[in-house]
Amino acid sequence: MCGIVGYVGTRQAAPILLSALSRLEYRGYDSAGIAVRDGAELAEVVKATGKLANLSMKVDGGKALKGFCGIGHTRWATHGEPSTTNAHPHVSGNCLGSGCGPVESDVVGVHNGIIENYQELKEKLLKHDYRFYSNTDTEVVIKLIDYYYKKYKLGPIDAINRTLVRVRGTYALEVMFKDYPDEIYVARKDAPIIIGTSAGESFIASDVPAIINYTQSVYYIDNLELARICAGSVHFYDLNGDEVPKEPTKVELSPQAAEKEGFEHFMMKEIHEQPRVVKDTLHSAIKDGSIHIDIDDEFLKKLSRIYIVGCGSAYHAGVVGQYVIERLTDVPVRVELASEFRYRKMPLAKDSLVILVSQSGETADTLAALRAAKEKSLFTYAIVNVVGSSIAREADSVFYTMAGPEIAVATTKAYSAQLIALYLLAIKLGTVRGSITDPKELVDEMETIPEKIEAILKERDRIQWFAAKFAHIKDAFFIGRGIDYASCLEGSLKMKEISYVHSEAYAAGELKHGTISLIEDGTLVIGVNTQDELFEKTLSNLVEVGSRGAYLAAITENGRYSMEDSVNFTVYTPRINEIFSASLTVIPMQLLGYYFAVARGLDVDKPRNLAKSVTVE
Ligand code: F6R
Numbered sequence: 001m002c003g004i005v006g007y008v009g010t011r012q013a014a015p016i017l018l019s020a021l022s023r024l025e026y027r028g029y030d031s032a033g034i035a036v037r038d039g040a041e042l043a044e045v046v047k048a049t050g051k052l053a054n055l056s057m058k059v060d061g062g063k064a065l066k067g068f069c070g071i072g073h074t075r076w077a078t079h080g081e082p083s084t085t086n087a088h089p090h091v092s093g094n095c096l097g098s099g100c101g102p103v104e105s106d107v108v109g110v111h112n113g114i115i116e117n118y119q120e121l122k123e124k125l126l127k128h129d130y131r132f133y134s135n136t137d138t139e140v141v142i143k144l145i146d147y148y149y150k151k152y153k154l155g156p157i158d159a160i161n162r163t164l165v166r167v168r169g170t171y172a173l174e175v176m177f178k179d180y181p182d183e184i185y186v187a188r189k190d191a192p193i194i195i196g197t198s199a200g201e202s203f204i205a206s207d208v209p210a211i212i213n214y215t216q217s218v219y220y221i222d223n224l225e226l227a228r229i230c231a232g233s234v235h236f237y238d239l240n241g242d243e244v245p246k247e248p249t250k251v252e253l254s255p256q257a258a259e260k261e262g263f264e265h266f267m268m269k270e271i272h273e274q275p276r277v278v279k280d281t282l283h284s285a286i287k288d289g290s291i292h293i294d295i296d297d298e299f300l301k302k303l304s305r306i307y308i309v310g311c312g313s314a315y316h317a318g319v320v321g322q323y324v325i326e327r328l329t330d331v332p333v334r335v336e337l338a339s340e341f342r343y344r345k346m347p348l349a350k351d352s353l354v355i356l357v358s359q360s361g362e363t364a365d366t367l368a369a370l371r372a373a374k375e376k377s378l379f380t381y382a383i384v385n386v387v388g389s390s391i392a393r394e395a396d397s398v399f400y401t402m403a404g405p406e407i408a409v410a411t412t413k414a415y416s417a418q419l420i421a422l423y424l425l426a427i428k429l430g431t432v433r434g435s436i437t438d439p440k441e442l443v444d445e446m447e448t449i450p451e452k453i454e455a456i457l458k459e460r461d462r463i464q465w466f467a468a469k470f471a472h473i474k475d476a477f478f479i480g481r482g483i484d485y486a487s488c489l490e491g492s493l494k495m496k497e498i499s500y501v502h503s504e505a506y507a508a509g510e511l512k513h514g515t516i517s518l519i520e521d522g523t524l525v526i527g528v529n530t531q532d533e534l535f536e537k538t539l540s541n542l543v544e545v546g547s548r549g550a551y552l553a554a555i556t557e558n559g560r561y562s563m564e565d566s567v568n569f570t571v572y573t574p575r576i577n578e579i580f581s582a583s584l585t586v587i588p589m590q591l592l593g594y595y596f597a598v599a600r601g602l603d604v605d606k607p608r609n610l611a612k613s614v615t616v617e
Helices: 013-022 052-058 118-127 137-152 156-166 255-260 266-272 274-285 297-302 312-328 364-375 390-394 413-433 439-447 449-457 460-470 483-499 508-513 532-546 582-599
Strands: 003-008 031-037 043-049 069-075 101-103 107-115 169-177 184-189 194-198 201-205 217-220 225-230 233-237 305-310 333-337 352-358 379-384 397-400 475-480 502-507 524-529 551-557 569-573
Touching: 003 013, 003 107, 003 169, 003 184, 003 225, 013 031, 013 052, 013 069, 013 201, 031 052, 031 107, 043 052, 069 107, 069 169, 107 137, 118 137, 137 156, 137 169, 156 169, 156 184, 156 225, 184 201, 194 233, 201 225, 255 266, 266 274, 266 582, 274 413, 274 439, 274 449, 297 413, 305 312, 305 364, 312 333, 312 352, 312 413, 312 483, 352 364, 352 413, 364 379, 364 390, 379 390, 379 413, 390 397, 397 413, 413 439, 413 582, 439 449, 449 582, 460 569, 460 582, 475 483, 475 508, 475 532, 483 502, 483 524, 483 582, 502 508, 508 532, 524 532, 524 582, 532 551, 551 582, 569 582
Parallel strands: 305 333, 305 352, 352 379, 379 397, 475 502, 475 524, 524 551, 551 569
Antiparallel strands: 003 069, 003 201, 031 043, 031 069, 043 101, 107 169, 169 184, 184 225, 194 201, 194 217, 225 233
């Protein structure tokens, strides 16, 4: 995920581009760059690695660059490691290193998305004497536009159209042409981009909040459409180059709400991103109707054991993964805390698969566990969110979750994406080993997860009400069996890490072996109960603690209305194949943790003593 901006008008472009980019930094912050054009002069390109502040410093807050037309980009690296050379903008000529200064290029552009067939397009361009300075897919697209622009000489819209016909993937693309110094061209497919206008000025951005300080009059460009943007006016085109009429929309969004897209906290915004993240992660691995995972089928067929290793929520995702893999395949799974695994002197079977789960890809213990597994010559498979991170680079194979940058310290959307990655592996493994005969049926069921999460999010007011009522409590217990127990581990962590309410997750059947002595009048016990075979048993365990004074809340599935007779408060989740229930039951628990923290007046996004990425032991 990257952020892109553009400006053409009567004011100096660079300060406006930097201001708009500062509101998009949540979309990526490993490097940034801008290109500004002053009339017919060459485009001036400046890039810097790290946060946007570095770029801003380099160009004196924008004052060092002159020009009324420009584009900008904040990067979350996908193709090519974060570096000034790989940072955008990219050009049709040469732009090695940081500030390329004035560039001799006919085409300059920025891009958000992924061009899947960039390698094949690159080979074509190499044959036509194009040379590449970066490792990015974007440079390939910019050079392809340049190629068609020069070959057919029919103008920018034609050149972009011809390029897009050849491109597979997703893009929000912004391009400037030397011959059209006061115009910016954009194209979009499955990546966001909006265009705003005000008197004599036009603004482009990945989302509305980035430009809300300048205009509320916004055009939404549809998928597979192009636009030509001049100072104060926009023209839209379809793939045939025919003009498409379009009216602007007035957006009602206060500039103050901008950075969190209208949400009060990043955590809530990220909770709401989960339907999209689940969909993107699922679709990233499904090609031509089957699951593509970068592990040799022969190895999957013969492996004898799986170790899933991670810390915190990533470990909890692993526990869900263990239940799911063991349900769907004949392979035994062990889930290990990375900090234990790395020092454990245990025999490891040679034909084991070691799965490392990590949002950041930099967690010290998980990285050390990966290295320990590699030292023993075991095959390592990383499920990682941050592209190019250490764990992703060092593992034998990597699956990228498509959660995008996660800013709130407490993970929500990355955890949900990890579950999807583990389900996919389980289905693939079961298919290869013959225990699953109809993988499509399971994948189709997974396709329903996003809309079911949406439905749960609509119920958030009830959870808010419940949290406000119980915000004063000191202890909470989360109980469940099987996959529900695995889900409780994450629910309990969400509660304690941001609301500072002491909370524990227990396998429901284990409570009476000691912990039940902690239950007294009013102790909050939350039972998760979705599994057919275990339903009556968990219900009985809840009734047991209820009869000792506990206040009972339940998270269960639509249709299991018998819960209501036994507990004080019930949240229903939509019905789903119980194998995937953790993807739904975790949502009310995330909301619960969030609303508890809000009701207690705490800093939701930055809980005390915690850091997003734990790079020390
Ligand atoms: C909890 C949380 C942490 C992380 C853990 C591992 O909300 O975010 O428990 O899950 O620190 O981090 P990664 O996934 O980056 O390895």
